[in-house]
Amino acid sequence: MKTEQQRRPAGRPRGFDVDEALERALLVFWEQGYEGASLATLTGAMGISTASMYATFGNKEALFRKALERYTEGPSAYLARALDEPTALGVATAILAGTIRTTTRPTGPNGCLGVQGALATGDASSEARDLLVAWRDDGYTTIRARFERAVDEGDLPPDADPTLVARYVTALGYGIAVQAASGVGRDELQDMADAALRAWPPV
């Protein structure tokens, strides 16, 4: 069994780099949201025509889905790494620090794509909204599972509620994202996060 053998297609090869185009699209979705990002703006930033976009990615919703995957594995990868921290407090600290870093990058959009990408939408964009609801729920569930493990390991006290702790950290992360989208600076948010985790765990 060949392992992901690159099948070389006949005919004219693609004239642009798919990864780079997707990155450009990601930045547009991140900054303007799913509904606010028009095809004209997207393809303009991607440097390709609408025909190439449809041939390569399918449609706007599929493009958004792939941009979100790229976001998860790129700017939002701090989450997966944070879960490897040895202690629950370390996990929470890393999550909030990563959130702050990603939502307040000096270059690039402020805020979190998973939050501001499609928080409230019209009927036409309900699929994108549901996609982000599932994305956020995935993140929460993963965090909660990590805190459940912490309770089992004795890292969190037996009376700590993983659900509650996960909701707490998640709420702080979302709150940081919204404030970052409003222009609040990195240092101020980090000071707040430090204080929020000084009393640990929340019970």
Add this chain to the structure above:
Amino acid sequence: MKTEQQRRPAGRPRGFDVDEALERALLVFWEQGYEGASLATLTGAMGISTASMYATFGNKEALFRKALERYTEGPSAYLARALDEPTALGVATAILAGTIRTTTRPTGPNGCLGVQGALATGDASSEARDLLVAWRDDGYTTIRARFERAVDEGDLPPDADPTLVARYVTALGYGIAVQAASGVGRDELQDMADAALRAWPPV
């Protein structure tokens, strides 16, 4: 000087109730956001024609502005009331409880209009986005001023930073709003808020 004398206009009187129409528009904006709410959906929910909407409110952006004012004085009025609580902890508790109640109403949209109304938008809706940025900043500034007073009164310890405390409470409020928009239930959010304020103040 007459005090707001109701000037009776000549001609055909308006055939609908302005307050009720604005309430309907508010609910649409709340649920679908500024960009997601089309004029057709808005006027349909308001029960009036586009001509009546434009004659009465101006345009979509002005309608949104008035809906936001109504939101501030209605569903979001808990904020102003919370500031009257005698202690800083009471203020924070009331803010979070009010946020949870408003963002998880059994009937009506979930979440907070000020957060999900226009968090990220395209260029065409940047005015609405800026309006909500200012709205959130207003709320934060008011809360911070209240905590500054609490420090002066000795209600908060001298080493407490009103800026940090206000950011903390605000972040939790936004986080609650995002989770409510994702469908998280009222009780679960209230348990989280209770735990978050058990260690008080954050320093």
Add this chain to the structure above:
DNA sequence: GGGTTTCTGCATCGATCGATGCAGAAGAGG
């Protein structure tokens, strides 16, 4: 009831929305 003023229903505006069709350009395989 006449005159006046305002509101409303309908049609429609130009612009933009997301999405396609098509013909020619471009490059790989033979």
Add this chain to the structure above:
DNA sequence: CCTCTTCTGCATCGATCGATGCAGAAACCC
């Protein structure tokens, strides 16, 4: 070089976007 496959540039699709013009309907003042 020829053929074949794929990609790209351009034009354009129907639908919907926010926003208006206009004429008739309706209700107030006198």
